[in-house]
Structures are given as structure tokens and as C-alpha cells.
Amino acid sequence: MQEPFRAGASREAEGGREIAVTVRNVGMDFDGIHAVKNASFDLPKGRFLTILGPSGSGKTTLLRMIAGFQTPSSGEIFINGEAVSAVPPHKRSIGMVFQRLALFPHMTAAENVAFPLKMRRRDARTIPERVERYLALVRLGGYGGRRIHELSGGQQQRVAIARALVFEPDLLLLDEPLAALDRKLREEMQLEFRRIQRELGVTTINVTHDQREALVVSDDIVVMDQGEIQQKARPIHTYRQPRNAFVANFIGVTNFIAGTVRSVSEGGDVSILRGALTLAGKIGDPVNPPAEGGKASGAIRAEQIRLAGDAAQLSKLDCVLAGTVIDTIFEGERMVYEVACAAIGDEVIRVFDHDPAAHKQFDIGESVFLGWNARDMLVFR
Amino acid sequence: MRAARTAYPLKWRIMDALEGIAAAIWPARFRRATPYLMLLPAVLLVGLLVLGLIQIADASLRTLDTTTFQFSDDYSIANFRRALTEPLFLVVAQRSLVAALIVTAVTLVFAFPYAYLMVRTRSPRLRKFLLIALFLPFFIGQVVRAYGWLIILGNQGMVNEALGLIGVAPMRLIYNYPAVLFGLVQYMLPFAVLMLAPALTAIPEELEAAAGSLGANWVRTFIHVVLPLARPGFIGAGVVVLTLSLTDFAVPAILGGGSQDFIANAIYDQFFRTSDQGLGATLALMLVALGSILVGLVFALFGAGTLAMGRSRA
Ligand SMILES: Nc1ncnc2c1ncn2[C@@H]1O[C@H](COP(=O)(O)OP(=O)(O)O)[C@@H](O)[C@H]1O
Ligand SMILES: [Mg+2]
Numbered sequence: 270m271q272e273p274f275r276a277g278a279s280r281e282a283e284g285g286r287e288i289a290v291t292v293r294n295v296g297m298d299f300d301g302i303h304a305v306k307n308a309s310f311d312l313p314k315g316r317f318l319t320i321l322g323p324s325g326s327g328k329t330t331l332l333r334m335i336a337g338f339q340t341p342s343s344g345e346i347f348i349n350g351e352a353v354s355a356v357p358p359h360k361r362s363i364g365m366v367f368q369r370l371a372l373f374p375h376m377t378a379a380e381n382v383a384f385p386l387k388m389r390r391r392d393a394r395t396i397p398e399r400v401e402r403y404l405a406l407v408r409l410g411g412y413g414g415r416r417i418h419e420l421s422g423g424q425q426q427r428v429a430i431a432r433a434l435v436f437e438p439d440l441l442l443l444d445e446p447l448a449a450l451d452r453k454l455r456e457e458m459q460l461e462f463r464r465i466q467r468e469l470g471v472t473t474i475n476v477t478h479d480q481r482e483a484l485v486v487s488d489d490i491v492v493m494d495q496g497e498i499q500q501k502a503r504p505i506h507t508y509r510q511p512r513n514a515f516v517a518n519f520i521g522v523t524n525f526i527a528g529t530v531r532s533v534s535e536g537g538d539v540s541i542l543r544g545a546l547t548l549a550g551k552i553g554d555p556v557n558p559p560a561e562g563g564k565a566s567g568a569i570r571a572e573q574i575r576l577a578g579d580a581a582q583l584s585k586l587d588c589v590l591a592g593t594v595i596d597t598i599f600e601g602e603r604m605v606y607e608v609a610c611a612a613i614g615d616e617v618i619r620v621f622d623h624d625p626a627a628h629k630q631f632d633i634g635e636s637v638f639l640g641w642n643a644r645d646m647l648v649f650r
Numbered sequence: 651m652r653a654a655r656t657a658y659p660l661k662w663r664i665m666d667a668l669e670g671i672a673a674a675i676w677p678a679r680f681r682r683a684t685p686y687l688m689l690l691p692a693v694l695l696v697g698l699l700v701l702g703l704i705q706i707a708d709a710s711l712r713t714l715d716t717t718t719f720q721f722s723d724d725y726s727i728a729n730f731r732r733a734l735t736e737p738l739f740l741v742v743a744q745r746s747l748v749a750a751l752i753v754t755a756v757t758l759v760f761a762f763p764y765a766y767l768m769v770r771t772r773s774p775r776l777r778k779f780l781l782i783a784l785f786l787p788f789f790i791g792q793v794v795r796a797y798g799w800l801i802i803l804g805n806q807g808m809v810n811e812a813l814g815l816i817g818v819a820p821m822r823l824i825y826n827y828p829a830v831l832f833g834l835v836q837y838m839l840p841f842a843v844l845m846l847a848p849a850l851t852a853i854p855e856e857l858e859a860a861a862g863s864l865g866a867n868w869v870r871t872f873i874h875v876v877l878p879l880a881r882p883g884f885i886g887a888g889v890v891v892l893t894l895s896l897t898d899f900a901v902p903a904i905l906g907g908g909s910q911d912f913i914a915n916a917i918y919d920q921f922f923r924t925s926d927q928g929l930g931a932t933l934a935l936m937l938v939a940l941g942s943i944l945v946g947l948v949f950a951l952f953g954a955g956t957l958a959m960g961r962s963r964a
Contacts, residue, residue, distance in 0.1 A: 338859055358862040371860035375878045388865035436865065
């Protein structure tokens with residue numbers, strides 16, 4: 270991947286906002302394991318960036334290097350324009366919320382929040398008022414006297430956020446602090462993060478493996494896999510214009526149909542051949558476009574496929590396939606159909622019906638037709 | 651067949667057989683008595699100790715008639731009066747107590763970095779080395795080790811020879827108070843490290859990283875985070891080192907060469923040299939009392955909960 274995030278970075282530069290964090294060609298090796306490879310990105314002041322990737326993709330390592338707990342094997346990190354390799358964590362102005370929170374169990378909630386102020390030798394007279402203000406910010410007013418183990422998981426979360434923010438750091442780092450919470454609380458806290466971040470305008474880097482979280486909270490998403498940055502873009506672009514098959518696969522539910530490239534046009538139209546079938550699509554990654562005669566795969570999102578009992582209903586769509594329903598999964602707000610299509614060797618295509626109450630339902634074993642538009646299929650080499 | 655064997659391994663079959671035997675000997679209806687049965691050996695041991703203490707208390711109240719070498723039939727507190735007034739015993743008691751306090755403080759200071767490094771090092775090899783170095787002295791035993799120090803620190807010992815090479819006249823490095831303190835610290839270090847290590851292991855490393863990111867340098871991280879959280883370990887190690895030092899016999903006997911007796915040495919003298927078992931018993935009781943008061947004081951000051959006893963509060 271050659272600078273797959275280039276477009277995103279230059280857009281920021283054009284915006285003319287001050288850059289808070291620059292990660293330049295940063296790599297990290299643990300005796301032979303390349304945990305992070307040649308990572309680069311810029312983060313303008315006040316923005317909320319999420320590093321999204323599967324477990325073991327190097328997210329924590331990258332975050333720990335920014336926080337100063339680890340020194341990059343190569344490359345350099347700049348905070349507010351200054352190289353920070355030689356600056357220890359306690360001299361960086363960074364608030365961090367850890368994966369397991371790392372609250373001090375021998376202190377009360379208020380003492381935890383007061384800790385960074387005390388360590389930074391702030392005027393003792395202003396500390397209580399400030400602690401109370403930040404506890405109120407995370408909606409924990411009046412809970413200051415509680416010990417950590419007397420608080421619920423969500424409340425502990427809030428204490429950790431208040432502690433990381435109370436000294437007004439230049440940068441807030443979040444290392445999957447929501448991963449351990451149940452879904453309802455997690456979604457509540459995601460919105461909470463977004464509210465607080467907007468209220469204070471603090472530059473934030475969040476790490477998660479939860480694609481939904483990344484889409485909900487972020488201004489920008491950096492997608493990582495195997496230590497490499499795959500794409501940096503806004504959530505909507507990450508979702509609609511994934512730069513490669515990994516990103517397309519990791520975010521959302523995507524069907525891949527592999528084939529051979531038949532033609533590539535100047536305008537970005539591609540057609541691929543799969544058996545007797547020709548599928549039309551768009552170039553997914555302009556930096557690394559599919560080549561005529563080469564292998565490629567077409568990616569189509571489950572929600573962009575229409576399902577019908579007869580082909581005539583799908584006549585407005587560019588591509589129509591016949592298939593058989595092999596499974597139906599009811600997920601409450603949507604129905605998921607798994608359809609085997611003979612034309613592509615009985616490969617299974619997943620289709621969402623987002624309004625099952627309003628549409629005709631299909632049963633397992635029923636013959637159906639699938640259809641989609643060529644512009645919705647992205648072709649990656 | 652093979653699948654069956656892996657699904658129900660031999661270990662489980664043996665356990666089944668043992669459980670069958672146990673059920674035959676100790677039927678289920680006795681089960682409510684099981685916990686008490688398990689307590690029995692400990693209760694018996696403590697009971698024996700109490701019996702011994704009663705015997706010693708009895709002996710401490712009888713005085714020795716130095717002409718007949720008979721013990722009086724009637725009780726008196728003469729032995730206690732002697733123990734509390736004779737300057738020799740006061741000197742010995744004070745020497746033991748001061749030594750115990752110094753040794754405890756010095757040992758904890760030395761043991762902490764050792765335990766910390768052992769727990770926190772990323773190198774498994776270094777951890778193994780530190781563990782072995784810690785356990786090796788245990789295999790050698792206290793008496794042999796004390797003799798070893800005599801050889802090393804003696805007038806013709808390695809240390810004095812090395813000093814001679816740089817032109818320093820031989821010094822008396824043994825048979826004095828510092829030598830005893832040195833020997834005790836060296837002897838206590840492994841105990842303290844072994845009691846500190848689990849307490850340090852229980853402190854998540856992330857807490858120290860968090861303190862760093864919140865603006866604390868390592869000194870302040872140590873003072874505000876590691877030290878308070880390691881308190882149970884310090885209390886436990888401190889109590890063990892304090893009582894072991896206070897009651898030690900071999901190190902003062904060997905490295906002190908008779909000039910640096912501790913309470914235990916004085917008791918030994920009463921029992922086996924002057925054969926005044928009454929006074930010996932009195933000194934022994936007072937040592938028990940002193941130790942109990944010290945431990946009680948520690949618990950009163952820091953709370954027994956700090957030994958991680960009782961249900962965890964965290
Ligand atoms: N201290 C370390 N020593 C050796 N390997 C490490 C260390 N930290 C992380 N790694 C390795 O680096 C890779 C990335 O880890 P990490 O950054 O924790 O991933 P993530 O946070 O995305 O799950 C993994 O293969 C992990 O095993
Ligand atoms: Mg991680």
C-alpha cells in the first residue's frame with residue numbers, strides 16, 4: 270500500500286488547521302515482530318481520530334508510542350510540531366484512558382481526579398473546585414467521596430475520563446476503554462465521549478476494534494491491519510469508499526465476488542468476468558487499480574442488494590442474479606438472508622432487508638433474485 | 651476407544667477411585683464435620699504450644715536456690731524483678747530491640763528494589779537468576795552462612811586482605827554490633843523479598859504507566875502509587891523480619907562472638923549454662939510478650955486488613 274491515506278491528509282492541510290499530532294514513518298519492532306510498520310498521519314487540533322483494526326494489528330503499540338511509554342524503532346512523532354522521542358510520558362501533556370482504566374484503587378474518585386493536578390503542582394486552592402467541575406462534566410457530581418470499588422463500571426469509566434481531562438492536556442488518548450462494557454452502556458459511553466470531546470474541543474485519539482464505535486464517534490478513522498495503516502478518512506468515506514478489500518471487509522458486511530478483469534475504462538468503470546457472468550463495477554482504489562487480465566474481486570455491501578421473488582421487479586438494476594435462500598437470520602431491526610447463487614458457483618451472498626415488516630419474507634429453500642447497481646460494486650485487485 | 655480415553659483421562663479415573671474410598675471412610679452425612687476435622691491438626695499444634703507456654707509460665711514463677719540447686723515450691727515474682735532490674739538483661743533487651751528495628755528498616759529498603767526488579771523485569775532470564783540467587787542462601791543454612799562470614803570478614807579474611815592490597819591496615823570486622831546487623835540483614839533479605847514480591851505482582855503495571863501519563867515522575871509514582879498499594883507486603887515482610895531478628899540466636903552468637911548477645915542467647919545461657927530454668931523461662935515469656943506487643947502495635951497502627959486478611963476491599 271503506497272500512502273493509501275494521502276487524500277485524507279492533504280484535505281486537512283488544505284483546511285489550514287493547526288496540526289496537533291504528526292506521526293511520520295513510525296515503526297515498532299519487538300524482536301522480529303513488526304508491530305507497527307511505517308505509519309504516517311497528521312491529526313489537526315481539536316479533531317477526534319479513531320484507530321480501528323482487529324486485535325493484534327498494532328493499535329495499542331502505536332498509541333503507547335504517542336503517549337511515550339514506548340520509543341519507536343524508527344520514525345518520529347511530533348506533538349504541536351515538536352519531536353517527542355526524548356520526552357518521557359510525564360513531561361508530555363497527554364491524558365490517557367487505559368484499556369483497563371488503571372484507576373488508583375486506594376484513592377477516592379475525587380482523589381483520582383485530583384492526582385494529575387497535584388502531580389503537575391497546580392495551585393492547591395483551585396484543585397477542589399476544578400475536580401468538582403470535571404466530575405460534573407462526566408455527570409458524577411457528588412460522587413467524589415466514593416471509593417473506586419464502590420462505583421459501577423460505567424461510573425468508573427467516567428472517573429477515568431475526568432482524570433485524563435482535568436489537567437487540560439493537549440491530547441486525549443483512549444485505548445479501547447469501552448471494550449469491557451455491555452453493549453447498551455458502551456453505546457451510551459460512545460455518545461458521552463463525543464459530547465465531552467466536542468464540549469472541550471480536545472484533540473483525541475481513540476483506539477478500538479469496534480467498527481460501529483469508530484463510525485459513531487470519530488471525525489477521522491485510521492484503519493490498521495497487521496501493523497500497517499490501510500486508510501485514513503472520514504467515517505462516511507471509510508464506509509462508502511474503502512481503499513482496499515481489507516477495509517471493505519472489516520467495516521460493514523460485504524460480499525466479495527472474485528473474477529478476472531475484462532476491461533478498465535478511463536472513467537473508473539471496471540468489468541470482471543466470473544464464469545459466464547460479467548459484473549460491472551467501479552475502481553475501488555485509484556492508487557492501486559485492477560489491471561486488465563489480472564485477478565480482482567468485486568465488493569458489494571449486504572444492504573445495497575435488493576431481493577425479489579421475480580426478476581421483473583429488479584429490472585431497473587444493473588446486475589441481477591438468481592439464487593436460493595439457504596438461511597434467514599432475524600436480527601430485530603433487520604433480516605439477513607443468505608442466498609446461494611448458481612452463477613457464481615453456489616457462493617453465498619448476504620443480503621439485508623432493513624424493513625422486514627414492510628417487505629415480503631422469503632423462506633429457506635425459496636428461489637429468489639438478487640440485484641444491485643454497478644456503481645455500488647467496488648473492484649479491488 | 652482412543653477418543654474415550656482422552657475424553658475421560660486417567661487422572662479423572664484415579665480421582666473417582668479416591669473419592670469412592672473417601673466416601674467409604676467418611677460418609678456424606680459426616681460432611682458437615684469435615685472443615686473442623688481439617689482444622690484439627692492446627693488446633694492440636696497450637697494447643698501444644700499453649701501447654702508449653704503454661705509450663706514455662708509455671709517455671710518462671712519459681713526461683714532457683716543456688717545452694718541446693720532446687721526450685722522453690724511456692725510462687726514468687728522474683729525472677730521478673732531480676733529480669734527487669736539487672737542491667738545485663740536490660741542491655742541485652744535493648745540491643746535486640748534496636749537491632750530488630752534497624753535490621754527491619756534496612757532489609758525492607760534493600761528488599762524492595764530487588765523484589766520490584768524481579769517482578770517487573772521483562773527478561774525471564776534475569777527473573778530466574780534473581781530467584782535462584784534468592785533461594786541459594788536458604789539451602790546453605792543460617793549457621794554455615796554465619797561461619798562463612800567469619801571466614802570472609804576475619805582478620806586474615808578476604809576483605810582484610812583486599813584492604814591490605816590498597817594499604818589499609820587490618821580492621822576488626824567481626825565480633826561487633828555492625829557485624830551482627832550485617833549478618834541479620836543478609837539472612838532476612840530473602841524472607842522480605844519473598845513476602846514483598848506477591849504484593850508487587852498484585853499491582854497492575856498499568857497503574858504506574860497511568861501515573862506517568864498523569865504527570866508523576868518515578869519518585870512520585872513510587873510514593874503515591876506503588877508504596878501505598880504495596881503496604882500489605884511491607885507490613886507482612888516487616889512483621890516477619892522484625893520477629894525473626896528479635897528472636898535470632900545463631901547470628902549474634904557466631905558473628906557477635908559472645909560479646910553481642912541477644913535475648914535468645916541470654917535465655918540459652920540461663921537454661922544451659924547457669925541452669926536457672928526459672929529465670930530462663932521468665933526471659934522467654936518476656937520475649938514472647940515483647941514480640942506480641944510489637945506485632946500488636948503494627949496491626950493497631952496499620953490494621954490487620956493490610957495483610958490482605960479478611961475479604962478484599964478493593
Ligand atoms: N511488549 C511487547 N513485546 C512483544 N510483542 C509485543 C509487545 N506489545 C505488542 N506486541 C505484539 O505486537 C503486535 C501488536 O500488538 P498490539 O499493539 O497490542 O495490538 P492491538 O492493540 O491492535 O491489539 C502483536 O502481535 C503483539 O503480540
Ligand atoms: Mg490493544
